[in-house]
Amino acid sequence: MTTIPTNVSYEGLGEEVVGREREVELLLAALQSGAHVVLEGPPGTGKSTLLRAVANRQHVPFIFVEGNAELTPGRLVGHFDPAQVLAQGYTPEIFVDGPLIEAMRSGGLLYIEELNRVPEETLNVLLTSMSEGEVHVPRLGAVRAAEGFCFVAAMNPYDSVGTARISGAIYDRTCRIAMGYQTPEAEGRISELRAPDVPREWRLKVIELIRSSREHADIRVGSSVRGVIDMIKVADALARTRGVDVSDWHLGLDAATVALSGRIRLHESTTRTPEEVVRELYEAVFGREPREDDDSSGEA
Incomplete structure (x- = not known):
């Protein structure tokens, strides 16, 4: 299930996503079905704009993450505040949510840009959240995704510098929408x-x-x-x-x-x-x- 209403139309997005009627329709259908999505296309084709417009207009929590080699599992999931750990120990109250946990708890939309720049070990954490709707965090326990949680990623298939090939496991758990240049x-x-x-x-x-x-x-x-x-x-x-x-x-x-x-x-x-x-x-x-x-x- 998802929190995105089923009566959303392209017209409701105004001029924010010019010339993207088909892509809006496909993205909304995928999100409404509860699927996770990969938007694939060259830079400047409106991938981020499209997703922000959909999320903002429907008041869906939108959590943006820039994909790069520095995005470790710890940065994606979150961490315990070291200073508070010394004083209180590992209690749930002092855990600082990373973007993945924030999106899961809020039933929001987690958007990762440049997915093919993310380290494989970090992608493995995403696989668990997509497949099971749950992530196990050491000393915190299992965090289950609230209703509406969706993962959407964007990637440029033409950029080969500093990127890695996306595994079949990711594609097997996502729907793909190709976005070419506008007319x-x-x-x-x-x-x-x-x-x-x-x-x-x-x-x-x-x-x-x-x-x-x-x-x-x-x-x-x-x-x-x-x-x-x-x-x-x-x-x-x-x-x-x-x-x-x-x-x-x-x-x-x-x-x-x-x-x-x-x-x-x-x-x-x-x-x-x-x-x-x-x-x-x-x-x-x-x-x-x-x-x-x-x-x-x-x-x-």
Whole structure:
């Protein structure tokens, strides 16, 4: 059983999860059935936003945990306060709940980001909570999950640095929802909501530029819609600083370089720099650098 109502709809989440009608429906169905879920997709596809929106709108306790190599079983489960142990011994009252125990006691939603960065011994603790709805803590005893407890994790399947392969035992105990990039229309709406107002045609070209980074032969991982938002923000600030229009060719290239050169991940086999690749992508969408005697704004 779960505390998430069965009458939740996509419309109830407003504009927090633009273009994610299907994923919202699937996530709600999984949570309503009492299942645990893995959201899998590249960075910037709205995994955290989706889950926070569902939890916040329905007033479900939401416990966020950043997955990394430092997330030990002790940090996930909790610990006895050392100073209080000296004075009172190992009594339940002085146990400091970790995020897992907090979620289990409150019947909340435990969200672990970057699941494939979590050590295997910590994942084993999660397996017990998912399978049995119970965790045994030394000197504290068994802690059973309250009604509504759910575990949801997110992971980026394209990131191989500092990650480990998730065991079949995890996948066997979870439902998986794949989250790809949003549609061009959805990315346009997101940029309208979260970035400054700029000419529509120029905004559409920015979206085209960012989307092209996902298909370039030298790029292993392209940019998400966050690249659209940051490029527009940087360009807007530069336009005000330089006193030129946001569609200025050189201004746009500078904004694209700042927003994308650190986001894209190149294949190890390439000898090119991120800046070179970003310029190639930019010229393909906005045209080549205008000549000095060309008074156009750089429109292709």
